[in-house]
Amino acid sequence: IKRKHSGSDLTIFSEMSALALKHSAVNLSQGFPDYEIDERLKKLLAEATMKNFNQYAPMPGNQLLIENLITFNSHRKIPIEVAKENVTISPGASYGIYTALAAILNVGDEVIVLEPNYDSYVPSIEINGGIPVFVSLTDDFRVNFAALGKAINHKTKAIIINSPHNPSGKVWRKEDFDQLAELVEDSQIIIISDEVYDLLTYDETEFYSAFQHPKLRERCFSIFSFGKMFHITGWKVGYVLASEELTSAYRRIHQYLAFSVNAPAQYALAKYLEIFKVEENRKSMQLKRDFFLDAFKDLPFNIKLKAESGYFQIMGYEKISQLSDKDFAVWLTETAKVASIPVSAFYHENRDTFSVRFCFAKKEETVLEAVRNLEKYL
Ligand code: PMP
Ligand code: GLN
Numbered sequence: 261i262k263r264k265h266s267g268s269d270l271t272i273f274s275e276m277s278a279l280a281l282k283h284s285a286v287n288l289s290q291g292f293p294d295y296e297i298d299e300r301l302k303k304l305l306a307e308a309t310m311k312n313f314n315q316y317a318p319m320p321g322n323q324l325l326i327e328n329l330i331t332f333n334s335h336r337k338i339p340i341e342v343a344k345e346n347v348t349i350s351p352g353a354s355y356g357i358y359t360a361l362a363a364i365l366n367v368g369d370e371v372i373v374l375e376p377n378y379d380s381y382v383p384s385i386e387i388n389g390g391i392p393v394f395v396s397l398t399d400d401f402r403v404n405f406a407a408l409g410k411a412i413n414h415k416t417k418a419i420i421i422n423s424p425h426n427p428s429g430k431v432w433r434k435e436d437f438d439q440l441a442e443l444v445e446d447s448q449i450i451i452i453s454d455e456v457y458d459l460l461t462y463d464e465t466e467f468y469s470a471f472q473h474p475k476l477r478e479r480c481f482s483i484f485s486f487g488k489m490f491h492i493t494g495w496k497v498g499y500v501l502a503s504e505e506l507t508s509a510y511r512r513i514h515q516y517l518a519f520s521v522n523a524p525a526q527y528a529l530a531k532y533l534e535i536f537k538v539e540e541n542r543k544s545m546q547l548k549r550d551f552f553l554d555a556f557k558d559l560p561f562n563i564k565l566k567a568e569s570g571y572f573q574i575m576g577y578e579k580i581s582q583l584s585d586k587d588f589a590v591w592l593t594e595t596a597k598v599a600s601i602p603v604s605a606f607y608h609e610n611r612d613t614f615s616v617r618f619c620f621a622k623k624e625e626t627v628l629e630a631v632r633n634l635e636k637y638l
Pocket of ligand 1: 291351352353354355378422425426454456484485486487488493496497498
């Protein structure tokens, strides 16, 4: 059997969740909510199967879902104007990223990845014959555009970017996109923009999509996930925005991979988009971030960057231990009974980050239980 990628045999998310289960630890590792989802979504899913949305959906996606996504995107604070030729429903964002890469890569093409990065990018590049080229973000998770510029050469086919960012919660500003646009202006480089936490930005931080940038729009895939939008990570449905040309290339692959996406889920998502309140959802997650930060404030962790977005907070533990972050995360799970993700898992080479990532998309009682467990040992 050929090993087609350099990723591990078991992802860090599966590994830490299994360890949490084994040791009955509070699981703040893998990013999934433990609170109830909106009852109306459950009802809509049941309604979908009763209304006979049980056979193959159209290859690009359920028509109503696509129409409602066009409206939804045009109603954002900074509107994203798209037509149906720009939207394809995908079975999750990871699949969207994979399929975008499959659509554009030839063997030997280079793809630039900004570290720390989500774990599916590198295997998805490699399985499709590409070569990942790594550029580190700065210590406070900004893009080093000088380093990015140096990494670009005639073999560079694409750059994968991720804002709002996992694991740091950093959000790119419009000026960052301006700088990126300038760097790629005279090239054919395609931008694959992972934007799964688009609706979860906090305080005054505004989400900006690569697809909103006039100079990037024609050369980017912007990839979204209903898993994070609606707190239903198990549904595994997302969508991909791209120019007509890139969408055609994407669909040429998609029609032979998944072909189409779970039909009842698409119906439910289409209907739910009509009643979903973006601002309410954003505020409730901001409250969760604030609750988490407040609950953890007397523990001896240090915060490098308060999460501007998303589900996660990175915490430094230099004052607690000299262990590597993986060993520390294992110790924390087995002994203190709280699971996290070591931040080194988001880098291609071993490095000591002395920090772990906690998921705050949890019930208040879950966070409080984690704090009680930690207080006994820290
Ligand atoms: N990208 C990032 C940054 C993520 O955190 C995740 C996990 N939600 C994904 C992609 C994958 O999303 P999905 O479950 O929709 O495949
Ligand atoms: N996106 C989730 C996280 O970052 C993990 C999803 C997965 O398990 N692959 O925790």
